[in-house]
Amino acid sequence: MNSEGAGERGDAPDTAGGPPDDASHPAAPAEPSLDPGGETASANGAQVSVELPATVEAPAAIAPPAPVECWRCRRATRAGLLCEWCGAALLGAAPGAARSVGRAEDRGVMRVLASYAVLLAISAAVGLIASATESTEDVQSLFDVNRATLILEGLWLFVILVSTRFIPRPAAVPRPAAALRTATWLAALPLLALLLAANVGYHTLLRTYLQAEWIEDGLRIETPTPVVLLVAFLTICVEPGVVEEWFFRFVALGHLRGAMGTGGAVLVSSIMFGLAHIYSPLSIPILTVVGLGFGLVRVATGSLLLPMLLHTLHNAAVLWMELRKCAEN
Amino acid sequence: MSTLPQGASGLPSLGGELSSLAQEARKKQLRVASGIFIAVGILTILANAVLLAMFDSQVDTLLSAELAKQGLRLEDTDPGAHEKARATVARTGYLIFGGAIAIGVVYLVLAALVSRKPVVMTVTGLVLYIASMAIFGLLDPTTLLRGLIIKLLIILVMAKAVSAALAYERAGKSVTA
Known part of the structure; x- marks a missing residue:
């Protein structure tokens, strides 16, 4: 998201630039399980508190974002902050934003x-x-x-x-x-x-x-x-x-x-x-x-x-x- | 609430319960709107049916008043032209009162369909109500002030119904999505 977030993520193991996916690494006890929102997680029996941003963007080089339908103009656009056609904020994925x-x-x-x-x-x-x-x-x-x-x-x-x-x-x-x-x-x-x-x-x-x-x-x-x-x-x-x-x-x-x-x-x-x-x-x-x-x-x-x-x-x-x-x- | 919803933490089911309570409240608001549409529809039909029935006897009075405004008397006018003017006024009245009765019927249709298409029906009802107020106010300005508070209350309830219908349909869409 930003440089500060990346710095905090420096504590986390390098996952080759891929998105942190707890579900895909269920059996990794040595690694601290990253819990967005600052929840405490267990790592080698010790309690580690890690603060992460709520969402972590996937780098485009590895996984290009799938086009999404803009809620406003209904056109297919690249996933991002704004619709590339009408400039609408693409926050529809979050329930609160949709509301x-x-x-x-x-x-x-x-x-x-x-x-x-x-x-x-x-x-x-x-x-x-x-x-x-x-x-x-x-x-x-x-x-x-x-x-x-x-x-x-x-x-x-x-x-x-x-x-x-x-x-x-x-x-x-x-x-x-x-x-x-x-x-x-x-x-x-x-x-x-x-x-x-x-x-x-x-x-x-x-x-x-x-x-x-x-x-x-x-x-x-x-x-x-x-x-x-x-x-x-x-x-x-x-x-x-x-x-x-x-x-x-x-x-x-x-x-x-x-x-x-x-x-x-x-x-x-x-x-x-x-x-x-x-x-x-x-x-x-x-x-x-x-x-x-x-x-x-x-x-x-x-x-x-x-x-x-x-x-x-x-x-x-x-x-x-x-x-x-x-x-x- | 006397009992809390069951669940491991209770929170998800509480959220679901709250959302269904909100939908119930909106449904209630829509039922109120439906009741208003029925009341307005029946009143519009009855009032205009009475006016339509009485109109024929009022045409001559209206024509005499119009002639008096121009400084003329009935005897001064050409009988043929008078008869033509009388027919025109009478038929215009039939069209206006007939149209108003049709609007009353439309309100009943809106009331019947409000649960199926809440937003379309409530918005149409509100637009129709405000526009007919303006039209009849233009035809007879005294109607604007007659029952003004009740009319404003009806507009308020209809506007709330539109708001409830928008939220109701949105919540319905998010459930089905």
């Missing part, structure tokens, strides 16, 4: 849920302020739907950035086989088309049932100047595509996966994603399905890039359709 690792994972899940509750509270508060000010025309001009969206997204970004300080980094999703990753990238556009079709179809059905032209307060752009469109694109497409994917598909899915497995984590993070859109409650079922699609893509590629792209493109398509509706009206 503390498990507790750290539990803390991660609880903090994800706490952050999620804060996000919902913010959405509810902004929604309440928006609807409260909607009735008075003079205030409506100051706090309309678009401003509410801007403020909500800004607050979400702030909370998610702050939460990164308190939520530990989740375990990496294992990288799937190259064939699956390639197939997912190739199927991305058809999948996006499918999700969009489901979204549009669901809202068409809803409109038909409700006999309403508009399902909810959507976008209201009276004069679509380039600057307004750019701001709308950034706040409605890019920012949610990056920030929401980061929170739901990286932080939440990562922590939940450690606690409930990949399938459960994808499902629960999708439910969280759908329910986060509380300002359009009638759209929650279809948004949960869309979230499920993004979650599956995240797991199938092992990367956040494709879900982020798909989310941004999905929102851009919805924005374009809303703009067309605005132009028609």
Whole structure:
């Protein structure tokens, strides 16, 4: 372990650099039996007290360490202090360490849920302020739907950035086989088309049932100047595509996966994603399905890039359709 | 404990006993969570079924209130447009209350499955409860303050159940490993 430990081991007989193995030398009465932890042992009838570190590393030249599975990223890595892929401490072999690792994972899940509750509270508060000010025309001009969206997204970004300080980094999703990753990238556009079709179809059905032209307060752009469109694109497409994917598909899915497995984590993070859109409650079922699609893509590629792209493109398509509706009206 | 576990030193069996006691305590917490899910589920179904049954008679009152807010009277509006608006409001109400009843049913399903998949069910239950509080608070802000202490207690119990479920499943995994 260290030079001091080696010095103490100098009292012990030379075992050709091999690991001290009491079980392999049961009949060696002349040698003091080495008892880690400073227990007294008998040597030639005399009591000898030897203090040794609890674990003694095997020199790599004699017995190369077998690869172990990292508890966090689940990849095979050389046994050592840290995982060579994700840098996680490889202390899982010791029961106490495993317990503390498990507790750290539990803390991660609880903090994800706490952050999620804060996000919902913010959405509810902004929604309440928006609807409260909607009735008075003079205030409506100051706090309309678009401003509410801007403020909500800004607050979400702030909370998610702050939460990164308190939520530990989740375990990496294992990288799937190259064939699956390639197939997912190739199927991305058809999948996006499918999700969009489901979204549009669901809202068409809803409109038909409700006999309403508009399902909810959507976008209201009276004069679509380039600057307004750019701001709308950034706040409605890019920012949610990056920030929401980061929170739901990286932080939440990562922590939940450690606690409930990949399938459960994808499902629960999708439910969280759908329910986060509380300002359009009638759209929650279809948004949960869309979230499920993004979650599956995240797991199938092992990367956040494709879900982020798909989310941004999905929102851009919805924005374009809303703009067309605005132009028609 | 009136009797100590038997064993050469007693310590290993005592450890096993303690660990099974801890698992029992977690199981008890999960049973409490299951009871909460059943209670919340039944209450949600009953309350929203009553609201749904009463809603049809309230639609006209709601529409008149909305018109009054805009400085209009019922007689001033086009009958066709009024009828369409009435249908839209009524159907939106049916969807919202129907959705709430569906959430109540989901709670009952979560209660039934909590012993099989503790973490998934407790986390889903907690997420659903907080989100439905926020959604119904957004639709009607007075619901946020109604029974606030009981709601906070339910959230606390559910959060404890999530924590117990995490420890329970982890301990189960370490036994099977």
